Amino acid sequence: MDVVSQYVRVNGLNMHYVTAGEGPPVLLLHGFPDTHAVWRRQIPALAAAGFQVIAPDLRGYGKTDMPPDVGAYAIDFVADDVLQLMDALGIERATVVGHDWGAQVGWHLAMHAPQRVSRYAALSVGHPKALAKSGINQKLRFWYMAVFMTPVLAEALLRAGNWAALRAMNRSREQQQLWIDALAPQGRLTAALNYYRANLKASGGKRWKPVDVPVLGVWSEHDPALREQQMLDSREQCRAGFDYARIDGVGHWLQLSGADRLNTLLIDFARSPAAVTPA
Numbered sequence: 001m002d003v004v005s006q007y008v009r010v011n012g013l014n015m016h017y018v019t020a021g022e023g024p025p026v027l028l029l030h031g032f033p034d035t036h037a038v039w040r041r042q043i044p045a046l047a048a049a050g051f052q053v054i055a056p057d058l059r060g061y062g063k064t065d066m067p068p069d070v071g072a073y074a075i076d077f078v079a080d081d082v083l084q085l086m087d088a089l090g091i092e093r094a095t096v097v098g099h100d101w102g103a104q105v106g107w108h109l110a111m112h113a114p115q116r117v118s119r120y121a122a123l124s125v126g127h128p129k130a131l132a133k134s135g136i137n138q139k140l141r142f143w144y145m146a147v148f149m150t151p152v153l154a155e156a157l158l159r160a161g162n163w164a165a166l167r168a169m170n171r172s173r174e175q176q177q178l179w180i181d182a183l184a185p186q187g188r189l190t191a192a193l194n195y196y197r198a199n200l201k202a203s204g205g206k207r208w209k210p211v212d213v214p215v216l217g218v219w220s221e222h223d224p225a226l227r228e229q230q231m232l233d234s235r236e237q238c239r240a241g242f243d244y245a246r247i248d249g250v251g252h253w254l255q256l257s258g259a260d261r262l263n264t265l266l267i268d269f270a271r272s273p274a275a276v277t278p279a
Contacts, residue, residue: 001021001048002020003019003043005017007063010080010081010084010088011077013067014064014065015065015085016062017054017056017057018036018054018055019055020044020052021048021052022050023051023052024052024118025051025089025091025093026094026096026270027055027095027097028042028043028053028054029058029099029106030057030061030099030102031098031100031101031102031103032192034179035062035063036056037182038175041255042097046266046267046270049267049270051095054085054094056081056085058081058101059073060192060194061192066187066191070194072194072198073195073198074199075105078101078195079105079109079112079113083109083113083116092116095120095121095270096109096117096119096120096121097121097123098121098125099255100124103123103125104199106120107211110213110215111209112207114213114275117213117275119216119269120215120216121215121217121266122215122218124218124223124226124231124252126217127233127234127238128208130233130236130237131230132208134227134230138227138230141225141226141227142225145200148193148196149193149197149200149201151190151193158189163176166179170253170256175253175256210237210239211237211238211240212239213240213275214242214243214274215238215240215241216245216265217232217245218244218245218246218265219231220247220250220251220254222250223251223252224251245265247261
């Protein structure tokens, strides 16, 4: 299965993406500190199952341009990049799959551009309202975000000891090296951290609303940052149906250590009935 690397102009930026397969479109949106490469075990599986798979490097990551201003990494802009990518490819509606910050982008699209989303698979991160209401135990797991929001300090800590903190996030040497190669070039690490700096201080609560597209929530047992309850509580925010799947024995990067189970879930979900197109 050929995976093709391409570029498109969106919002004044050169966006890099890879694509494979033919059929109904499936968009894969990565999070921190990843690039499209985190989907390397999903892309061939989905393409072989009869889907057109598109996996972009979100702004600031990989081979996509990185705006210099912190505010340029607000979710509104990142989501609009995805919509413009769809426009450029002639895609009216797609199945959207998001992980980590990519999941936040996916929820934003499901809330504010439901006419472009056939169905949405949220990996690890639940609906923003459910996450905000998830209680003190969840907030304690987000201790690292205070560090990530601190310029210079965060960059220094992550680079220290030959990227020791980054390496500690995943035991796969292949994945560790992919992260380091992507974040080592000048400005790339700061661009990735700007997702935290641009969005966590903003008050988005007034814009959070229920979604009217079918949702699949997937959570993994050993995720150190996100508790299961925030995903389960997302059901209350999903008016067109919410299916839940738990993948046991794997950590935050379920695309890698839980690939077989996740691929089956995503293929079955992408074949399920889509949302009714709004009038």
